[in-house]
Amino acid sequence: MDPIIALDFEDLETTQAFLAQFDPTTPLFVKVGMELFYREGPAVIKKLRMQRPVNIFLDLKLHDIPHTVEKAAYQLGRLGIQLTTVHAVGGSAMLEAAKAGLLAGAADANVQAPKLLAITHLTSSTPAMLRTELSITTPLPQAVQHLAAVAQAAGVDGVVASAQEVPLIRAVTASDFLIITPGIRPAHTALGDQKRVVTPKQAHELGSSGIVVGRPITQASDPIAAYQQIKAEWSDHQ
Template sequence: MPPIIALDYPTLTDATALLARFASSTPLVVKIGMELYYGNGPAALARLQAVHPVQIFLDLKLHDIPHTVERAAFQLGRLGVQLTTAHAAGGLAMLQAANRGLAAGAAEAGLPAPKLLAITQLTSTSQSMLNTQLQIPGSVAASVQHLAAIAQAAGCAGVVASAREVPLIRAVTKPEFLIVTPGIRPTPVADDQVRVTTPAQAKALGANAIVVGRPITQAVDPVAAYDEICRAWLGEKEDS
């Protein structure tokens, strides 16, 4: 899978302007998060696909009681997106409900069901925050590994986790289990995401896909920035 571009924009105008820079033949996967989706609604998906034939990762991080999540997931299943998310912290029953809802909604719409990725620990979660603020004992890595095992038991296609935890997740999941890693930076500089890695590091650790936002969307030349990240992710050398 090519690097997933996080379209973390407030307006659809900004998001479509970015996509318009890319050749229509370039296969793109984009992540639509809460800001863009809540501000523009489901119609935003069709608008984006009218500009570029993108695959869509709809990252809304469902987290509620199982019944509510199942009904919300039913609606998401009707949208024709390829990936979506729910918090693993919601538990086994909630993740199972999300999968049921996605399958039912997609079936009603005559579409393939989106793959559900479970959110483990956000890349902004530090060890201190986990133990002191959230009052969860143990290490971040152990928590991520535990939540990944729950996600697999619930029938999720994979998880979202820092690339640093990929080897631990691989130890408790099947080979086909997807690990999608955010917190990717071309150079190892942290910002509000404290557990960051480079594309090459994520690849070496065994991630299936990476999510990249600001290094592309805030670049002077987003297409060139994307191409550079693709080369790093695929292990290709830049032409001299």
């Protein structure tokens, strides 16, 4: 899986201008998050595909009662995307409802159903925040491991987690369970608001299935060179 570029832009125009820097015949894997999707709506998926071949990770992090999540996931399943997300802390019933909604939506639209990823704990989370603000006394790595096991048991295809927790997740999940890792920063780059970060090489060595990279590419002075460097570091270890 190629590195997933996080398209954290405010509108379609800015997003397309960024993507126009890349060879239009080169397939890319991109992440569409809340900001862009809420601004442009579901039509953004079709519009991105008009410009170039893309696989799309739609990262909306659904979290609500099971019925509401199932209905929302049904709509997402119709879009022909490749990956999407829910929060693991919503519990097994919500995770199962999300999976059912995606499958039903994809079937009705006659498209392949996206893989469902559960968010464990965000890479901006810290042990102190979990302990003092959420009253979670379980150590962060073990809390992530537990949520991954819950997600797999609920039929979810994988999780989003820091690469630092990948070995723990691998210990309690199947070999084909996806572990997609954000918080990727090449050496000598700013961390921003990420707390639990690794390099592309380290992510591979720890067992990540795929990596998500945003600002080190989108805010680079030469985004294509930055992408190629990250892709090479990641792919050289595949």
